[in-house]
Amino acid sequence: MAPTQHEHIDDEMLIAFLDGELPAEQSRRVEQAINDDAGLAERAERLARVAELAAQAHRHVLDEPMPQRLLGAVWQDSGAEPANAEVVTLPSRRRFADTFPLAAAASVALVVGALLGQQFGDGGTDSHRLMQADAGVIVAQNPLYTALEQTPSQQRFEAGNGDVILPVMSFQATDGRYCREFQINADRKVSIGVACKRDGYWNTEILLAAGSRPADSQSYQPASGYSQAALDVVLDSLWAGVAYGPAEEKALIQRAWRD
């Protein structure tokens, strides 16, 4: 085939073509030119590869737990009322309710109730130690580790000093990890969170405290609404469709949440 005469394809046009931003007619012309011109094809390939790399830039940020100060900023001064927290229902909640019908309603009500009007103390106690699982690996010495590892959902784990950890439900995440939603009741405050296990480590995906210390300049006064919404976003990102029933969960506990 004789070489075809093409208009000059500059980088702007080539890039717009690669990004799907050219009108159909123009797009066809560029495509034809790429087919006919090895040099142009190579340029296109390099520019496409750059876009592919850039598209992955900082992608891990999407999987990071949301910092509490950002969630706090969203719900700051919202005057959210308890009803707002209860209004938010998700498939995860409904499926959870199918599995543990009584406990579901009770636990949501408990969290909402406990979040109202309660503030953290100075945090210097053992209870504070429980909270230090915030977004990271939960060390084996942390009572939370033991509770996640051994306590069936909806059963209380006594963590000492009157603190109670309540695993809420268990499920397998979209990425295959075993995950558990839990509550920590410490010093009459309730925190809720989700942790997932991989390679032998429990890692906190999100931990929402009932309040923060006023001395902290990043502090916020959470309303009841934020917890539910933030938790739902995290659960949504992990949720693969079904919570484990009591029998499956028991089997997982027996084999230490390993495959």
Next chain:
Amino acid sequence: MGMDDSETNVRNDIVALIPRLRRFGRTLTGNAHDSDDLVQSAIERALKSLGQWERGTRLDSWMFRITQNLWIDHCRANTRRGISTSIDELHSLSSEDGRKTTENQIMVRQAEQAIAALPEEQRSLVALVLVDGLSYREASQILGVPMGTVMSRLARARKTLAMQLLPGGE
């Protein structure tokens, strides 16, 4: 006074946008701390001026615009200060579940550094179009620049990145 339902919905929608806003902030600022400061300021600004957001228009575009404007203000106030190299990201690479760092991951990390070194007006476009995947038109509306400018800046940015990341061509 409580919020009405629509305001609750907007706040829920903002929560859902936080991961993308954080990635945008990370691309603009190059490090986690400045990024979260920026996103926090953007959330606070957005909530203060919720009345200016036209319901039915895209909340993500509006939030990106606020974030971008705050970042530009910040850059103007700190003209001497370049983008900081992010130690935390190097950390996150090495500690990624102890899994092997693949060649692709190294390339992505190099891409992040090359993007960080772009002139600010190119970097924000790369962040919106290449990293977040928005269209040229959406990017042009967010940044308030004409489509032609979007195309020429993106082309310059892509050529720079290609030269740095894929040596050997041209």
